[in-house]
Amino acid sequence: MLITSLLVLILFNVLATAKIFAKPSSLMFSCLTASQExxxxxxxxxxxxxxxxxxxxxxxxxxxxxxxxxxxxxxxxxxxxxxxxxxxxxxxxxxxxxxxxxxxxxxxxxxxxxxxxxxxxxxxxxxxxxxxxFNMSEVVNKKDAYYNFFDNLDDSTKFGDFTIIYWGVLLILIGLFNHISAHNYLKSISLNSRLNQWKALVVLPTLSSYHLNPARFRGIAFFEALLPLRQETFVLIAYILLCVYYTTSNYKVIANSPLFGSPYRQYLRFISDRTGIFAFTQLPLLILFGGRNNILMTISGLPFNTFIIFHKWISRVMMLCAVVHAHQFVIYLEATGTFRRSLGELYFQFGELALLCCLLIMVQSVFYFRKRCYELFLVLHIFLAFIFLVGCYFHVSKIGYSEWILATLGLWILDRVWRFVNIYRYGVQTAQLTVFHPHSTDSNREDPTVKVSIPKPATWKSYPGCFVYLYFLDPHLKFWESHPFTIYDSTDQFGDPTPMINIYIKPKCGTTKAIYDQIMSRDITGVKVLVEGPYGHRAHTENYDQLLLFVGGNGIPGPFSHAARSVSALPYKDVESFKKVELVWSIKTLSALNWFYDELIQLKDTNVSVTVYVTRGDLSLADDDNSSTSSNNNIEPEILTETSHLLKDDTNNKSKKREVSSIITIAEKFHNLSKFVTFIRGRPNFEKKLDQVINECSQASKITTIGLVACGPSLMCDNIRNLVAHRLSRNDTGKFRIDLLEELQVW
Ligand SMILES: Cc1cc2nc3c(=O)[nH]c(=O)nc-3n(C[C@H](O)[C@H](O)[C@H](O)COP(=O)(O)OP(=O)(O)OC[C@H]3O[C@@H](n4cnc5c(N)ncnc54)[C@H](O)[C@@H]3O)c2cc1C
Ligand SMILES: NC(=O)c1ccc[n+]([C@@H]2O[C@H](COP(=O)([O-])OP(=O)(O)OC[C@H]3O[C@@H](n4cnc5c(N)ncnc54)[C@H](OP(=O)(O)O)[C@@H]3O)[C@@H](O)[C@H]2O)c1
Known part of the structure; x- marks a missing residue:
């Protein structure tokens, strides 16, 4: 709270102290320059x-x-x-x-x-x-010229301030809407059909079919990008229109300015000044929206990836303004015959450096590069952004406006300090690492999961759906990198478990693969880690009458935490508020039960109804084997866990090395879970499931609010989003409300 208040204070301080010149300065300067004759x-x-x-x-x-x-x-x-x-x-x-x-x-x-x-x-x-x-007619003429010049400088600051206010007001309004919705205040208002139409047509849908899944233009890999949602697009269009208006309007020129000459030269100078200052005013927003600690996330209830989308577009606007600024200024200098002299001046050289960094940032941030080499992108991004800010600072240090740069650096430093505090609060811990391989008969053998279990300090609090950034303190595991992972907090469950946070990593091609490779090649079972967090927007699932959890693969920890916490909250609730929770989990093969069995089994005898869809593996294998742990193995009693264990699988010679304290076969797990979990072969039909829940709600006598949590493969989440939007657009939502609480994030 302290840090976020500080961040906002800095921003408002800049708004308040940014230079306002025009009215008082023009007369003073016209008399002052007259005296120089x-x-x-x-x-x-x-x-x-x-x-x-x-x-x-x-x-x-x-x-x-x-x-x-x-x-x-x-x-x-x-x-x-x-x-x-x-x-x-x-x-x-x-x-x-x-x-x-x-x-x-x-x-x-x-x-x-x-x-x-x-x-x-x-x-x-x-x-x-x-x-x-002095010659009074000359003074009056100069006063008008100065007035126009200073007035333009003031407009530049003022208009920049307006865009900050735009974001502030907009995010507060979105926050009000989200919080009223999430806390179930004014339940009946939220059923208003116009509001549902608004959500269906504006708030929820993707722009094309994709949002979290990258969209490709004409199938060309280089033209791949993450597209904003429809709501985000409207917000951005309004912002861009504001910026266009603010950078092109309200220029005042006179026939022959004693300061700048012809109207053409005045325009060159004024447009250059306007766009340069306007670009500066966008900098604090850029850093605030791109940082991990951003109070506006709490206020608006919007997730980090939305702010990253805003961050990207603000930076594009800022870059365009910087380019126009430089272009107009160079033409102006050429027109006044001072270009060559300016080339040797320090302010000019720092301006060139800043612009170069700005353009390089734009190039290196292209999704094509970012997706393939995220860490290189990140390091370069931070380095170039820092040099850019230093360049900007020395570009203007003699003429003013450096307060925007200082505020931006201040926000950046505070974010870093707070990140450090977050890491410090968790302390250095030893994480237990376990690799879970798919079953040897599974078609997809290349889909292991690394489970990371980390002891949790007593004072550290999490919330369902939150994520942390993990640093592995091992030279082989790129200790300088931090990667985001959603956690499952063991204290979410019943009873008095050992306080741990669990992370289920699906290895990709970079650090996550290195972790997997190191475990396999070095037999490590534990590694010191730093944990930074918790981060992420807080979805108040406890306030919904019905909770629907649509999950794919390793997306399970967040939605499961919601289910577990709603179960543990039940004893404190009365019968009226009894909540229905449905978890639909799609997995490729039953092998996924290996790494999530300990958690799933906790849902036995609770009000959570669980359906597991197995899309690629064979259910009958488990059926055949579910009676015992004998060696009747269509299913090998391969991986299995209850405490510490490591399986090493040399796929060539099938030699297996195990440290297993107690073994339960996958068949036994399947058997135990079958008592309360429905297993179905094939992909889930989310539309049908949603319709079924909606029909049940429509028959109920009271208004029902449905919270739909989705996490899994990006395409699955996009489909679910469009499905909810489509369902709401049918305008038959008489007795219920659906809020989509998406957990998946991509940036
Ligand atoms: C909020 C959040 C929660 C997540 N939770 C989980 C989880 O519980 N389990 C899980 O298996 N995965 C999770 N992920 C995905 C996980 O962070 C990435 O798979 C991991 O960072 C990839 O690391 P890598 O070096 O192996 O990636 P690479 O193979 O280099 O890249 C794979 C993909 O991951 C993206 N990526 C890489 N590094 C980062 C980073 N530091 N931040 C954001 N994206 C990155 C890249 O853009 C690329 O698209 C989560 C991601 C986010 C944003
Ligand atoms: N907060 C976060 O951002 C967060 C949290 C946790 C995990 N993650 C990331 O989320 C991803 C989870 O995916 P995964 O790789 O674990 O999944 P996966 O194994 O590829 O797929 C899991 C299941 O989802 C099904 N599925 C895939 N696309 C579908 C669709 N469009 N509609 C319906 N079902 C679909 C699959 O069916 P088929 O077999 O038929 O394809 C499969 O059964 C990981 O990349 C992980 O890194 C992110």
């Missing part, structure tokens, strides 16, 4: 900025400026505000602290000795010792 009898010390130093420290010059401001002040550029800006400028640039009263006196005093060059044709413009009346 005269040469006073005053030699400033060598190490100061003469522009400011003479104006602030030589009384006749100072008096002339104040007089000029007093004479040209109006409601847009009030005198007192101009004095304030002058005092601030003198303090920061002119080595002199002046009060407003002093400045007013100086102006009054100047009138006594004022000379007007316009009324004296022989006026000597050098070695001046008296206050001067």
């Amino acid at each position: 005269f040469q006073y009898d005053f030699v400033p010390p060598p190490d100061v900025i003469p522009f400011w130093y003479i104006a602030c420290n030589y009384e006749p010059a100072l008096g002339s400026i104040v007089f000029c401001m007093d004479s040209n002040a109006d409601s847009i550029c009030p005198f007192s505000n101009s004095l304030e800006v002058l005092a601030l400028g003198c303090q920061t640039q002119g080595d002199r602290t002046l009060t407003q009263t002093y400045l007013m006196e100086s102006g009054k005093n100047a009138t006594k000795y004022m000379k007007n060059p316009a009324s004296d044709p022989d006026f000597n413009f050098t070695q001046l010792t008296t206050p001067i009346m």
Whole structure:
């Protein structure tokens, strides 16, 4: 809570302190620059900025400026505000602290000795010792030019602020909607058919058919991408339209600006300034949305992968603004003949560096690369982002706006600190590793699961569906990497189990494969680990009357935790609130029971009804063998566990090495589970199941809320999402409400 409050404070502090120039500064600057046309009898010390130093420290010059401001002040550029800006400028640039009263006196005093060059044709413009009346029409003209220039700078900051407010307001509204829904407040309102239509047409559906499953354009692997949901797309379209409007509107130019020249040059300069500053204002959001600790996740109830989608699109907008900024500025410099000189200036070189990093980030983040080499992507991403921010900082350090960079770095550092705190709270633990191979008769032999069991500190609290990032402290296991895994907390179950968190890893091609390979080649059974978490949005499944859990393969721990926790909560609930929980788990072969038997068996004699669909293996094998553990083995009594165990399988010679403290065959497991679990051969028909539950609800006398948790292969989850959307769109949801609580995340 502390950290999230700090994050928000930083963001709002930036909003409050970001520079606002226009109104007070334009008059002050027009008088200040008018004073530079005269040469006073005053030699400033060598190490100061003469522009400011003479104006602030030589009384006749100072008096002339104040007089000029007093004479040209109006409601847009009030005198007192101009004095304030002058005092601030003198303090920061002119080595002199002046009060407003002093400045007013100086102006009054100047009138006594004022000379007007316009009324004296022989006026000597050098070695001046008296206050001067400037050419007032020039001052007015300059004031307009300065006003337009500063006003554009202010608009850039203001419009950037508006986009931050857009995100804030939007996420709060989504949060309100989600929390009202999840906590079952206003149950009847949530049954409103318009609301269901809204959910069916806007909130739930995927954009095409895919969301978590990558979509391919014309079947070309390089053009593969994760598409946002329809709701996320609308949010992003609105954001992009806002950005287009804010970067293209409200430019004010004059016929011939004494500062920038023709309207064309003014546009070049103003568009460059607008897009540059606007890009900066997006930076804190970029880091906040991309970080693991983000209060907006709690507020909105949206998952991390939604924020990663927002992060990606904000970064694209930011990058586009940076490119336009650079392009317009270079043309502007060429038009003013200062391009060559600028090339040698430090601010310009840092700008080039930042832009280069920005473009490289865009290229290396392409899904094609990210999917194939996630860790390389991550390391490069962090490195380039850091250099980008450093480049941005030195690009503007002399002209302002660096507060956006500091705020961004601040958010980043806080996120890292909090991650460290999260790791520290769990402490270093020794994890127990177990490999479970598919059965030797299974068609799919290459689908092992690594179970990681980690002792849990008493003070560490989890919630169903949460995930942690795991670091394996072993040089062979890439200890510098951290990977997200959903946990099953053993304290979710009945009784008084040893507090552990369990993770069920399906090895892929990178670190997870390295873990598997190391266990197999080095016989390791334990490894020191760091655990960072818990993370992830909290689905309040306890508030639903009906809980439907649709699961595929290794997606089981999250949904199972929901089931286990709802079971353990039952004794404290009255009969009225008795909840129906249905778990539908699709597995390829019965071998999956090996690594999840200990957990599944806990659901015996509870109100959770369990159906297991076996899509590739043969059910009859288990039937044949379910009477005993004898060697009648269509099913080998191959892997089996109750405490610590390791199976090493050399697939060539079938030699097997085991450390098994007690053995139960898969047939026995099947037999024990069959007492309360229904086993079915084939893929589940989720549509039929959903319809069946809905029909039951429709017959019930009271309003029923259904929480549908889905986790498993990405295509399965996308199908379930579209199925729920389609079901809600039929608009016959008279007595029930369905909320989809998706657990799977991909980024
Ligand atoms: C919230 C969450 C919970 C998860 N829970 C489980 C679980 O309980 N059991 C399980 O088997 N798997 C789970 N996964 C998937 C698991 O994190 C990846 O399979 C694992 O990180 C792959 O590591 P690798 O180096 O072997 O991957 P690679 O073979 O290099 O990549 C395989 C895929 O995983 C993605 N990936 C790789 N590293 C990461 C990372 N650090 N963060 C996000 N994605 C990554 C890649 O983009 C790629 O698509 C979960 C993922 C997420 C996001
Ligand atoms: N929070 C998270 O993000 C999270 C948590 C845990 C796990 N994971 C990840 O989730 C993935 C889980 O998948 P897995 O590899 O374990 O699954 P899997 O073994 O490939 O498939 C599991 C089961 O789901 C079935 N299935 C697949 N696609 C389906 C579809 N479209 N409709 C209906 N059934 C379908 C399969 O049937 P067939 O045999 O017919 O294909 C199989 O029975 C893993 O990659 C894991 O890393 C993510």
